[in-house]
Amino acid sequence: MPGAWSFVMTQPDPDYAALIGAVANAADRAAFGALFRHFAPRVKTFLMRAGASAAMAEEIAQETMLTVWRKAAQFDPAKASAATWIFTVARNLRIDMLRRERHPDTLLPDDLEDRADEAPLADRLIIVAERDDRVRVAMASLPPEQAEVVRAAFFHDKPHAEIERLLNIPLGTVKSRLRLAMTKLRAALEDFS
Amino acid sequence: MIQHHPSSVVLASYAAGSLPEPLGLVVATHLYGCAACQRLKTSVEAVGGSELEAMPPTAMADDALAAVFARLERPAAPLVPFERTPGLPPPLDRCRFDPWRRIGIGLRWRPLLGSGTMVAGLLEGMPGRALPTHAHRGLELTCVIAGSFVDAGTRFAPGDLAEIDGDHAHRPTIDGDTPCLCVFATESVRLSGWLGVAQRLLGE
Numbered sequence: 001m002p003g004a005w006s007f008v009m010t011q012p013d014p015d016y017a018a019l020i021g022a023v024a025n026a027a028d029r030a031a032f033g034a035l036f037r038h039f040a041p042r043v044k045t046f047l048m049r050a051g052a053s054a055a056m057a058e059e060i061a062q063e064t065m066l067t068v069w070r071k072a073a074q075f076d077p078a079k080a081s082a083a084t085w086i087f088t089v090a091r092n093l094r095i096d097m098l099r100r101e102r103h104p105d106t107l108l109p110d111d112l113e114d115r116a117d118e119a120p121l122a123d124r125l126i127i128v129a130e131r132d133d134r135v136r137v138a139m140a141s142l143p144p145e146q147a148e149v150v151r152a153a154f155f156h157d158k159p160h161a162e163i164e165r166l167l168n169i170p171l172g173t174v175k176s177r178l179r180l181a182m183t184k185l186r187a188a189l190e191d192f193s
Numbered sequence: 194m195i196q197h198h199p200s201s202v203v204l205a206s207y208a209a210g211s212l213p214e215p216l217g218l219v220v221a222t223h224l225y226g227c228a229a230c231q232r233l234k235t236s237v238e239a240v241g242g243s244e245l246e247a248m249p250p251t252a253m254a255d256d257a258l259a260a261v262f263a264r265l266e267r268p269a270a271p272l273v274p275f276e277r278t279p280g281l282p283p284p285l286d287r288c289r290f291d292p293w294r295r296i297g298i299g300l301r302w303r304p305l306l307g308s309g310t311m312v313a314g315l316l317e318g319m320p321g322r323a324l325p326t327h328a329h330r331g332l333e334l335t336c337v338i339a340g341s342f343v344d345a346g347t348r349f350a351p352g353d354l355a356e357i358d359g360d361h362a363h364r365p366t367i368d369g370d371t372p373c374l375c376v377f378a379t380e381s382v383r384l385s386g387w388l389g390v391a392q393r394l395l396g397e
Contacts (some may be wrong), residue, residue: 005224022353032250035263037258041246041253042245042249043248045249045251046244046248049208049248050211054251063256066261069265080235083246084238084252087242087244087245090245095210095214099307103238131235131236132242145283151244153202153209153211154240154241160363168288179200179201181201185233185237186232
């Protein structure tokens with residue numbers, strides 16, 4: 001990874017996108033094992049912070065990795081980094097799981113995302129590594145109170161009210177902070193379109 | 194040209210996976226035609242990716258990797274083919290709806306199946322018709338699929354998303370000379386007038 005961070009890294013990260021490619025092209029179990037060891041425990045933490053029990057987080061994390069194996073060929077490194085793709089897989093599985101739990105009779109389709117992504121998109125051409133770097137830099141440069149509301153959006157089901165309650169700030173402030181943060185994220189990516 | 198977009202809060206919640214699904218369906222309908230919001234959604238997902246990367250690991254079950262390898266041996270459950278609802282853009286075309294129900298002259302709606310405690314579905318009105326005056330607490334999202342409507346002086350055309358949050362009474366009116374088809378979802382709604390009486394009789 002280029003930039004200011006490289007000097008603190010004693011060991012370079014494996015190229016996770018290439019590992020997903022090896023799973024897709026060669027059903028490479030060693031590559032999958034490496035992906036599993038890195039991502040499954042992090043997906044589990046992520047889900048527990050979003051309110052899942054340890055058992056449910058374990059189940060969704062396993063399901064996420066199973067989906068990574070099965071859908072590896074759909075992973076497009078020109079569209080998302082490995083971590084971002086795996087985040088979206090876990091996010092969609094969590095939504096499915098919550099839906100089945102709350103409304104067992106539901107008839108909503110899985111993967112609203114996949115369908116939405118069929119839109120003709122300029123951003124397929126974006127160089128993902130650079131975009132992710134910019135998002136990271138933009139997040140790192142946000143004032144802490146703005147970064148906090150963006151992060152809170154990932155870990156709460158009732159975004160508005162919950163963020164308001166959790167951070168103990170008025171709803172109007174939550175919204176204006178999030179709006180400012182999103183404006184900066186948008187600006188960071190402006191010339192990408 | 195799409196003029197009206199979901200707010201930052203709604204789009205961020207959607208991309209983060211924390212927006213309730215029927216509301217998410219309305220956002221997804223808007224995203225299908227809105228490259229600008231797609232880009233912003235993608236950047237929130239990238240934040241999700243870097244958050245995931247930054248998580249401290251929690252130990253998985255001892256046999257987790259072996260269990261996943263064992264499941265790989267078994268074939269994936271076959272995908273259940275879904276029935277497409279004709280005339281609707283993705284992702285709405287793969288949702289299931291109840292039959293159309295008339296709600297007054299020149300106005301009908303199709304409830305979305307599986308929307309849980311929310312009120313969600315398709316709404317179609319003939320030119321000149323107004324929706325019943327309604328008020329609600331919480332979030333209401335509407336995305337125009339065809340035609341257009343005007344609410345409090347603002348016009349919403351195909352692809353536009355109308356977002357209303359908090360206590361608010363309004364009465365959108367179909368303008369133009371073609372029917373207006375929308376998808377909407379709302380956390381809670383209270384209709385006034387005769388439809389409100391029907392709503393109370395039906396126990397909502």
